Amino acid sequence: MTVLTTAEQLEARLRQIGRERYHSNHPFHKLLHNGKLNRGQIQAWALNRYYYQSRIPMKDAALMSRISDPALRREWSQRVIDHDGTREGQGGIARWLFMCIDLGLDRDYVMSEEGILAGTKFAVDAYVRFVHERTLSEAIASSLTELFAPSIIGERLAGMLANYDFISRETLSYFDARLTQAPRDAAFALDYVKTHARTPEERKAVADALIFKCDVLWSQLDALHFAYVAPGNIPPGAFTPKDPR
Amino acid sequence: MTVLTTAEQLEARLRQIGRERYHSNHPFHKLLHNGKLNRGQIQAWALNRYYYQSRIPMKDAALMSRISDPALRREWSQRVIDHDGTREGQGGIARWLFMCIDLGLDRDYVMSEEGILAGTKFAVDAYVRFVHERTLSEAIASSLTELFAPSIIGERLAGMLANYDFISRETLSYFDARLTQAPRDAAFALDYVKTHARTPEERKAVADALIFKCDVLWSQLDALHFAYVAPGNIPPGAFTPKDPR
Numbered sequence: 001m002t003v004l005t006t007a008e009q010l011e012a013r014l015r016q017i018g019r020e021r022y023h024s025n026h027p028f029h030k031l032l033h034n035g036k037l038n039r040g041q042i043q044a045w046a047l048n049r050y051y052y053q054s055r056i057p058m059k060d061a062a063l064m065s066r067i068s069d070p071a072l073r074r075e076w077s078q079r080v081i082d083h084d085g086t087r088e089g090q091g092g093i094a095r096w097l098f099m100c101i102d103l104g105l106d107r108d109y110v111m112s113e114e115g116i117l118a119g120t121k122f123a124v125d126a127y128v129r130f131v132h133e134r135t136l137s138e139a140i141a142s143s144l145t146e147l148f149a150p151s152i153i154g155e156r157l158a159g160m161l162a163n164y165d166f167i168s169r170e171t172l173s174y175f176d177a178r179l180t181q182a183p184r185d186a187a188f189a190l191d192y193v194k195t196h197a198r199t200p201e202e203r204k205a206v207a208d209a210l211i212f213k214c215d216v217l218w219s220q221l222d223a224l225h226f227a228y229v230a231p232g233n234i235p236p237g238a239f240t241p242k243d244p245r
Numbered sequence: 246m247t248v249l250t251t252a253e254q255l256e257a258r259l260r261q262i263g264r265e266r267y268h269s270n271h272p273f274h275k276l277l278h279n280g281k282l283n284r285g286q287i288q289a290w291a292l293n294r295y296y297y298q299s300r301i302p303m304k305d306a307a308l309m310s311r312i313s314d315p316a317l318r319r320e321w322s323q324r325v326i327d328h329d330g331t332r333e334g335q336g337g338i339a340r341w342l343f344m345c346i347d348l349g350l351d352r353d354y355v356m357s358e359e360g361i362l363a364g365t366k367f368a369v370d371a372y373v374r375f376v377h378e379r380t381l382s383e384a385i386a387s388s389l390t391e392l393f394a395p396s397i398i399g400e401r402l403a404g405m406l407a408n409y410d411f412i413s414r415e416t417l418s419y420f421d422a423r424l425t426q427a428p429r430d431a432a433f434a435l436d437y438v439k440t441h442a443r444t445p446e447e448r449k450a451v452a453d454a455l456i457f458k459c460d461v462l463w464s465q466l467d468a469l470h471f472a473y474v475a476p477g478n479i480p481p482g483a484f485t486p487k488d489p490r
Contacts, residue, residue, distance in 0.1 A: 019484070020481055021481045025481075027477070029476065118368070118460035118461070118463065118464040119364055119368070119464045120470065121371075122364075122367035122371040122461075122464060123363070123367045125367075125371060126367040126370060126371070129374065181439055211482070215363035216363070216367075218363065218480050219362075219364045219367060219480070222467075222468055222472065222480060223468070223471075224470060225478075226467050226468075226470060226471035232272070233272065235463050235464070236463070237271075237456070
């Protein structure tokens with residue numbers, strides 16, 4: 001591994017990690033975007049990803065709980081507001097829940113968190129824990145998958161709208177907001193780690209934090225793919241689609 | 246769910262959970278025991294399970310760190326000794342490492358923990374964390390998968406010896422010791438939770454802890470099965486068998 005002696009080398013390394021490890025490369029996303037899944041499989045994706053969405057503001061609050069600078073905390077708090085909204089029914093989590101219901105899932109079932117794959121919970125909980133335990137630069141770096149989000153969201157919106165007659169632009173409204181939020185958040189976090197990781201060791205820790213986060217996303221799709229793409233592999237207790245149409 | 250009003254009902258519920266959710270039911274184990282895997286796939290199994298083995302004494306130490314009764318701590322410390330041995334080269338971890346090397350893996354590579362699936366790490370780390378955070382009865386209950394270990398170990402020893410010419414009784418010596426250790430440990434833990442979980446709520450928490458632990462084991466096999474049974478699904482950075490023979 002090359003020693004990262006400058007902030008520009010760090011940025012290049014982070015972008016390389018995204019090209020190699022971001023979950024846009026996962027076979028499940030190719031199936032999802034290319035119309036190869038049925039409604040029950042897409043329900044399983046939305047349900048499991050709901051657990052991830054639900055933990056993101058908890059992760060961001062954990063990060064804020066470790067920031068002593070009011071300006072940085074204020075900046076970061078926008079992420080919590082984006083997910084939680086400023087009143088009932090608004091914000092990213094509400095939009096994700098709307099998508100789940102629009103796909104035919106029961107609201108109370110989704111919110112109960114029953115039926116979520118253990119693999120999803122272990123990966124997401126590991127992410128929240130990481131942000132509690134690591135340095136501030138590593139915790140902020142773990143959000144940098146947002147750098148690569150706009151391209152996958154664009155591909156997802158086009159692919160899912162074209163390929164599934166039960167999905168409308170409204171179903172996918174969560175992603176519209178993310179198209180502007182993600183680049184703003186990623187630019188801030190990238191600038192932060194480029195400025196604050198000052199030694200090769202700190203830059204390596206930042207790069208490793210992004211690898212960890214890519215693993216968190218990838219591992220969720222591994223669990224989803226194994227359970228729902230081929231028949232017979234749904235773990236005991238996990239969501240079982242009623243509606244495979 | 247039936248309310249658990251007696252210790253006997255709790256034991257019956259725990260045994261039911263084992264029948265329904267213990268990883269002996271996982272399709273990967275059927276492949277492993279029935280001679281359907283190649284050497285590279287068995288290497289992947291041993292390598293990933295090494296990470297689990299390596300964390301078990303850390304889990305047990307976490308549990309001991311929360312026990313104020315010297316007698317109970319003394320009882321529990323036997324588990325750490327069983328895994329760590331009383332000198333270099335002895336104990337369960339050393340025996341597991343011997344198996345990995347006997348299967349053709351490099352000792353330093355195994356011990357580096359590189360190449361372990363993210364799904365393995367997230368599940369195992371969730372187990373260690375669970376024992377840190379939950380009540381003592383729940384932490385002890387999460388060890389109760391040992392109740393069901395002897396049957397799977399018997400099946401594994403017979404199946405692997407019969408079906409793979411590169412595996413000898415010596416390769417599998419780890420499991421010989423477990424055949425006596427697991428029942429002793431399980432009997433103690435079962436007696437503990439039957440005595441100390443005194444309300445229906447506490448008994449339900451104990452049963453849920455065993456479900457959690459079954460999920461920890463099952464989810465590891467999900468990750469392993471997805472990555473190594475069908476081609477093309479090994480996640481970025483994970484172990485890639487060189488030797489599929």
